Amino acid sequence: MTETASPTNAIVVEEQETRPGFIGTSIPRKEDRRLVQGEGVFFDDVKRHGMGFVHFVRSPYAHAKITSVDVSPALELDDVYGTLTGDEVAILTDPFFEMSVPPGSEIKDYALAVGKTRFVGEPVAAVVAATRELARDAAELVEVEYEPLEPLVDARRAQEAEAPILHEDAGSNLVWEGVFDWGDWHSCVAEADRVVRIKELHFDRFSSTPLECSGCLVEFNRGTGQWTMYGNHQMPGIGAIWMAPALRVGTDKLRFVTQDIGGAFGNKICLHPYFVACCLLARKLNRPVQWTEWRTDQHTANAHGNERWFEETEVAVKADGTLLGFKTHAIDDCGAFPRYEPLGCIIWAQVTPGCYRWQNVHVDFTQVATNKSPVSPNRGYSRMQHLWFTERVIDIVANELALDPVEVRKRNYVKSDEFPWTTPNGCVYDSGDYGRCLDIALELVEYDRIGIGSTLDSGTNNFGQSQLLNPDLQFSGNNEVATVKLDIFGEVVVTLGTVPQGQGHETTAAQVVADALGISPDDVTVRPGHDTYWNSHAGFSGTYASQFAVTGLGAVKGAVDQLAGEIRTIAAAVLGGVPEDAVVLEGGFAKLRDNPEAAIPFMGIGAIVNANNAILPEEARHVTLNCRYVYVPPFEVPDKERKYGNLTLTYASQIHVCVLEVDPETGAYEIVDYAAVDDCGNRIHPQIVEGQVHGATAQALGAATHETFTYDEQGNLLTPNFYDYHVPHALDMPPLKTGYIESPSPFTPLGAKGMGEGGGAGIHAVCAALQDALRPVGNPIVYDSCNPPHRVWELISNPEESRGRVAVESR
Amino acid sequence: MKVTGERTFDVPQQTVWEVLNDPARLAKTIPGVESFEVHDERNWHAKCSIPLGLGSLKMRIRFEKTEERPPEYASLKAKGDGVGAIMSMQTQFQLSSAGSETRMHWEADVSIAGPVGSMGQRVLQPIVQQQVANVLDALDQQVQEAARAGSGAPQEPAPSIEDA
Numbered sequence: 001m002t003e004t005a006s007p008t009n010a011i012v013v014e015e016q017e018t019r020p021g022f023i024g025t026s027i028p029r030k031e032d033r034r035l036v037q038g039e040g041v042f043f044d045d046v047k048r049h050g051m052g053f054v055h056f057v058r059s060p061y062a063h064a065k066i067t068s069v070d071v072s073p074a075l076e077l078d079d080v081y082g083t084l085t086g087d088e089v090a091i092l093t094d095p096f097f098e099m100s101v102p103p104g105s106e107i108k109d110y111a112l113a114v115g116k117t118r119f120v121g122e123p124v125a126a127v128v129a130a131t132r133e134l135a136r137d138a139a140e141l142v143e144v145e146y147e148p149l150e151p152l153v154d155a156r157r158a159q160e161a162e163a164p165i166l167h168e169d170a171g172s173n174l175v176w177e178g179v180f181d182w183g184d185w186h187s188c189v190a191e192a193d194r195v196v197r198i199k200e201l202h203f204d205r206f207s208s209t210p211l212e213c214s215g216c217l218v219e220f221n222r223g224t225g226q227w228t229m230y231g232n233h234q235m236p237g238i239g240a241i242w243m244a245p246a247l248r249v250g251t252d253k254l255r256f257v258t259q260d261i262g263g264a265f266g267n268k269i270c271l272h273p274y275f276v277a278c279c280l281l282a283r284k285l286n287r288p289v290q291w292t293e294w295r296t297d298q299h300t301a302n303a304h305g306n307e308r309w310f311e312e313t314e315v316a317v318k319a320d321g322t323l324l325g326f327k328t329h330a331i332d333d334c335g336a337f338p339r340y341e342p343l344g345c346i347i348w349a350q351v352t353p354g355c356y357r358w359q360n361v362h363v364d365f366t367q368v369a370t371n372k373s374p375v376s377p378n379r380g381y382s383r384m385q386h387l388w389f390t391e392r393v394i395d396i397v398a399n400e401l402a403l404d405p406v407e408v409r410k411r412n413y414v415k416s417d418e419f420p421w422t423t424p425n426g427c428v429y430d431s432g433d434y435g436r437c438l439d440i441a442l443e444l445v446e447y448d449r450i451g452i453g454s455t456l457d458s459g460t461n462n463f464g465q466s467q468l469l470n471p472d473l474q475f476s477g478n479n480e481v482a483t484v485k486l487d488i489f490g491e492v493v494v495t496l497g498t499v500p501q502g503q504g505h506e507t508t509a510a511q512v513v514a515d516a517l518g519i520s521p522d523d524v525t526v527r528p529g530h531d532t533y534w535n536s537h538a539g540f541s542g543t544y545a546s547q548f549a550v551t552g553l554g555a556v557k558g559a560v561d562q563l564a565g566e567i568r569t570i571a572a573a574v575l576g577g578v579p580e581d582a583v584v585l586e587g588g589f590a591k592l593r594d595n596p597e598a599a600i601p602f603m604g605i606g607a608i609v610n611a612n613n614a615i616l617p618e619e620a621r622h623v624t625l626n627c628r629y630v631y632v633p634p635f636e637v638p639d640k641e642r643k644y645g646n647l648t649l650t651y652a653s654q655i656h657v658c659v660l661e662v663d664p665e666t667g668a669y670e671i672v673d674y675a676a677v678d679d680c681g682n683r684i685h686p687q688i689v690e691g692q693v694h695g696a697t698a699q700a701l702g703a704a705t706h707e708t709f710t711y712d713e714q715g716n717l718l719t720p721n722f723y724d725y726h727v728p729h730a731l732d733m734p735p736l737k738t739g740y741i742e743s744p745s746p747f748t749p750l751g752a753k754g755m756g757e758g759g760g761a762g763i764h765a766v767c768a769a770l771q772d773a774l775r776p777v778g779n780p781i782v783y784d785s786c787n788p789p790h791r792v793w794e795l796i797s798n799p800e801e802s803r804g805r806v807a808v809e810s811r
Numbered sequence: 812m813k814v815t816g817e818r819t820f821d822v823p824q825q826t827v828w829e830v831l832n833d834p835a836r837l838a839k840t841i842p843g844v845e846s847f848e849v850h851d852e853r854n855w856h857a858k859c860s861i862p863l864g865l866g867s868l869k870m871r872i873r874f875e876k877t878e879e880r881p882p883e884y885a886s887l888k889a890k891g892d893g894v895g896a897i898m899s900m901q902t903q904f905q906l907s908s909a910g911s912e913t914r915m916h917w918e919a920d921v922s923i924a925g926p927v928g929s930m931g932q933r934v935l936q937p938i939v940q941q942q943v944a945n946v947l948d949a950l951d952q953q954v955q956e957a958a959r960a961g962s963g964a965p966q967e968p969a970p971s972i973e974d975a
Contacts, residue, residue, distance in 0.1 A: 060925035
């Protein structure tokens with residue numbers, strides 16, 4: 001067994017005693033041995049006797065009426081076990097719960113297409129057979145008659161009178177709309193020396209592409225009426241809230257089990273339509289069914305990131321580059337069904353002014369449905385779009401006013417001594433030093449011509465923000481839970497409410513427990529994965545929104561502190577009725593501070609409570625050594641009238657600087673130098689933090705340079721596989737320089753902040769570097785978040801076109 | 812995707828018209844045709860294997876004649892299903908005499924859905940145009956054969972009517 005060496009730096013613990021601490025050190029990750037040896041257990045590794053394989057028949061049309069579905073040719077084949085159609089789904093289930101207000105709330109979303117298909121790849125029927133291949137072949141025999149309808153692919157057209165309507169029940173393509181008005185836009189325009197107008201900016205449609213596609217194996221227990229789903233749903237709590245009412249059962253009938261998940265990024269939050277179809281099939285056919293998504297289906301029809309347009313932006317600015325306010329009209333394209341939406345219509349407001357001191361903000365926000373894949377939260381969800389927008393605004397203003405983007409940033413960044421900083425909409429930035437991070441990044445790169453991206457990773461949501469979208473939603477606050485127990489032979493066992501997908505939760509939870517109990521992380525077993533039967537979980541349990549370091553580890557800290565107290569209680573009682581604070585925990589023993597010879601091993605404590613408790617005095621008999629703690633962050637319900645309040649607890653920051661070289665003949669470009677500087681407060685495990693910075697940078701460089709889900713006019717996805725959708729591989733990555741500072745959060749149990757979603761910085765750093773590099777060839781304006789060489793070539797060939805998007809009014 | 816064109820045949824208009832309305836002759840113009848079935852005078856079914864880049868695309872195509880004004884105009888709807896693609900096509904042609912020759916003006920609106928459709932119009936347009944050129948060459952050949960035979964009737968028996 002590998003042994004984790006104690007670090008040399010000492011920390012001060014509560015008892016005012018110094019001893020080695022594991023928090024803040026890069027111990028070997030507990031997960032890695034099984035993962036690198038191929039011994040992880042992913043859902044596709046789970047097999048059951050007699051299980052059938054599911055293949056979905058999918059729509060080839062972006063928008064069509066289904067006139068008939070004939071599954072009989074498929075059923076004629078031997079070893080085809082059964083099928084499911086939209087008509088059956090419409091009878092057996094209710095539409096999924098919608099979070100919007102009318103008209104978005106009127107949208108009917110089912111597990112399979114009912115009556116109509118609304119995007120290419122939408123599941124229309126399902127076939128189950130003895131093998132994956134047979135199911136796929138049999139699915140080809142299902143005869144579906146379609147009557148194609150005109151598709152809607154441009155969100156900007158969605159509300160035009162002649163635009164085709166996706167959801168007749170809603171009567172409109174509008175999902176949600178609202179106006180956010182903070183500060184005083186009109187006064188700040190009056191105060192401004194310049195107003196910069198930007199006609200249109202576009203954040204492109206892309207997504208993360210987890211190594212493991214989605215899927216599940218579903219068993220139905222006829223005796224108890226319960227379904228067990230071995231799958232990779234990353235947020236079972238919300239999954240159950242969608243699925244149970246649709247299936248007309250309680251959430252107690254749904255058991256989600258995972259061990260290892262091969263990446264999720266938010267893409268695996270909206271798997272409920274597929275899981276419901278599998279539940280229906282498992283019940284109908286009385287056999288376990290297994291569905292593994294094909295890669296093309298993952299690209300075509302799982303979930304994309306939100307595409308967003310920013311129309312008619314105005315920026316009020318002083319001549320010296322002091323930013324006063326901005327106004328824009330955002331149009332968000334959520335694809336064919338809202339699902340997790342319209343939450344994206346408010347999530348961006350967590351970072352309303354970006355890293356800057358803007359006080360006057362007016363955003364008119366509209367979200368519409370189009371005939372494209374539905375969206376789901378994608379790493380950096382909704383904030384990435386908005387942060388890219390604020391960064392683009394800064395650079396365009398600097399460019400048009402002939403100011404230095406570094407100086408404009410430094411003038412307008414929230415300063416390190418101004419934290420906690422309240423944004424115009426009441427969010428509280430906890431800590432940071434953006435200017436210092438920028439300086440470190442600038443020192444790391446070896447060139448003067450650079451592009452900068454600054455991003456905030458707002459972690460730990462206050463779900464009360466959902467009430468700003470729909471006042472009737474009864475969600476607010478947040479919670480996460482952990483249990484820590486000491487078992488009969490002295491085993492320390494931790495269960496988490498979270499559903500890790502590679503973030504190293506077992507490791508960091510073990511670090512926190514080890515430090516609180518004075519033992520090694522090697523002596524702590526953190527149950528891998530999640531099982532809703534056996535793991536404690538709370539309403540918002542899951543792994544999402546950069547919150548584990550705060551909510552997950554906050555729960556672990558709470559639970560282990562309770563356990564440490566119980567161990568002291570038992571030791572104090574057994575060691576002669578001494579006060580509990582006379583007991584210290586060290587090296588797997590509970591000892592008397594003044595007499596280390598008087599010591600009981602944890603094994604003894606576990607044995608006494610579990611198997612020898614008659615020796616305990618009455619006052620120690622309440623101890624169970626099984627401690628559950630629910631961490632609840634300090635949130636209040638936001639003010640619905642003013643759309644004002646604190647929406648997230650922590651704000652980690654990343655500042656990226658990019659240097660690139662462009663070939664003016666072709667538009668091809670190469671990143672020649674790159675630095676990413678991170679500040680996420682106290683780092684629990686620096687190597688995991690570093691890995692997240694690398695991952696966010698790779699996500700950003702893919703999104704900025706190549707990754708795009710492009711649709712043609714008929715709504716066909718033109719990039720449905722890795723041949724056309726180019727994800728950066730190792731050789732595409734530039735040499736990456738990283739740096740960090742630590743500004744501890746005053747609001748969290750460990751001074752840490754969630755930090756998994758810093759990619760916004762990188763997308764903009766590339767855009768800004770392009771803007772800078774292209775200045776000598778007509779000074780075109782980079783207006784799109786994704787700039788493959790052909791778009792760069794267009795900017796070079798016709799700079800006037802993009803320059804026409806920008807105007808400066810002097811006042 | 813709209814494709815249009817004109818073609819001149821050095822045979823009388825009636826001969827061209829008869830070829831275009833003879834399912835057996837028409838069958839021979841379909842790229843990679845494997846079987847052809849006449850349901851009634853307006854509805855024909857074909858199975859074909861259309862050469863497409865690296866492989867070929869197996870399709871069942873249903874043709875329906877939607878309008879005709881002999882001997883000068885007809886319109887046709889075709890719908891094809893295959894693994895990875897659904898094709899629909901609206902086509903029409905207009906014949907006119909120019910001396911001893913016959914001029915055919917034709918238009919087709921082709922849409923391809925499914926995974927093959929995701930290759931995009933830029934990729935598919937040249938393929939469709941190449942296939943159209945093949946159809947027209949085959950048609951030319953049929954027209955010449957018909958003219959040599961002195962009538963619109965085929966020299967050889969029609970392809971197998973029965974599907975496997």
